[in-house]
Amino acid sequence: MGAGTLFLCATPIGNLTDVTIRVLDTLREVDVVAAEDTRRTRRLLQRYDIRTPMLSYREENREAVGRRIVEQLEAGESVGLVSDAGTPGVSDPGSHLVALCLDRGIRVESLPGPNAAISALVVSGLPTRRFSFEGFPPRKKGARRKALEALIDDERTLIFYESPNRTPEMLADVLEVLGDRRCALARELTKRYEEVLRGTVSAVLARVGEGALKGEVVLVVEGAPAGGTVGEGALEEALLRVEALVEGGAGLKEASASVAAETPGVSRGTLYNLSLERR
Numbered sequence: 001m002g003a004g005t006l007f008l009c010a011t012p013i014g015n016l017t018d019v020t021i022r023v024l025d026t027l028r029e030v031d032v033v034a035a036e037d038t039r040r041t042r043r044l045l046q047r048y049d050i051r052t053p054m055l056s057y058r059e060e061n062r063e064a065v066g067r068r069i070v071e072q073l074e075a076g077e078s079v080g081l082v083s084d085a086g087t088p089g090v091s092d093p094g095s096h097l098v099a100l101c102l103d104r105g106i107r108v109e110s111l112p113g114p115n116a117a118i119s120a121l122v123v124s125g126l127p128t129r130r131f132s133f134e135g136f137p138p139r140k141k142g143a144r145r146k147a148l149e150a151l152i153d154d155e156r157t158l159i160f161y162e163s164p165n166r167t168p169e170m171l172a173d174v175l176e177v178l179g180d181r182r183c184a185l186a187r188e189l190t191k192r193y194e195e196v197l198r199g200t201v202s203a204v205l206a207r208v209g210e211g212a213l214k215g216e217v218v219l220v221v222e223g224a225p226a227g228g229t230v231g232e233g234a235l236e237e238a239l240l241r242v243e244a245l246v247e248g249g250a251g252l253k254e255a256s257a258s259v260a261a262e263t264p265g266v267s268r269g270t271l272y273n274l275s276l277e278r279r
């Protein structure tokens with residue numbers, strides 16, 4: 001008997017009617033549904049009267065259960081993979097199982113559907129022609145700021161997943177490292193309390209406040225200004241002002257931030273890095 005197929009089944013990110021007919025048919029027909037969050041998937045299956053057996057496949061058990069799933073596939077069974085929400089393989093253990101299957105020559109098919117990153121991007125109002133999906137930023141402040149510093153000159157629209165309680169800290173770091181760009185904070189997409197806050201990072205941060213947010217969020221941030229937006233002259237002038245502040249006793253970080261705040265189109269990071277290079 002030939003090996004079965006692993007079907008990557010995209011499921012709703014909130015509204016249970018956001019599911020394709022093909023995904024429902026497949027979840028009905030496969031031998032087993034591998035679900036990241038069996039409780040959440042059970043609600044979907046019950047809603048559509050699907051009685052396929054489920055097994056739990058999540059980050060903590062991905063090695064052992066991944067091997068078991070591969071054995072089932074090699075024995076000719078078919079498996080539908082479902083993440084807690086959206087498209088399996090995007091910021092969840094799905095990509096690990098896909099790699100495992102491809103390694104063993106098992107067929108993998110993608111059944112497209114909802115995805116929180118793309119849903120947030122298209123509703124953000126920011127440029128969609130080029131974008132970079134950054135997944136979850138590091139949890140620790142130092143690592144997070146380093147990750148943001150690496151994006152300072154990236155002109156693509158940036159998309160981040162974030163936990164609601166870390167969102168205020170993340171916005172504050174974006175403000176400091178990337179500058180006061182336009183952004184959109186998409187919360188609870190497709191759900192009853194769906195909300196998209198659009199504006200500069202400082203304005204969105206002010207609306208969010210310090211307190212924890214509720215629900216699930218995606219943060220979309222405008223890319224760096226296209227090369228040439230800031231003339232050589234303006235940049236040179238800004239660098240001289242940083243130099244003067246440093247000579248007057250300010251720290252380089254502090255001086256770069258204060259000059260960036262009053263120079264549209266120049267980020268704190270650009271001033272900091274260029275000043276360092278000149279030293």
Ligand code: SAM
Nearest residue numbers: 013086087090115116161162188189216217218
């Ligand atoms: N595989 C999923 C996808 O295709 O979007 C993403 C899984 S990831 C573990 C979960 C993250 O997606 C959440 O922390 C949040 O950032 C985002 N997310 C999921 N559902 C969302 C929703 N309804 N509204 C806003 N963000 C959502």
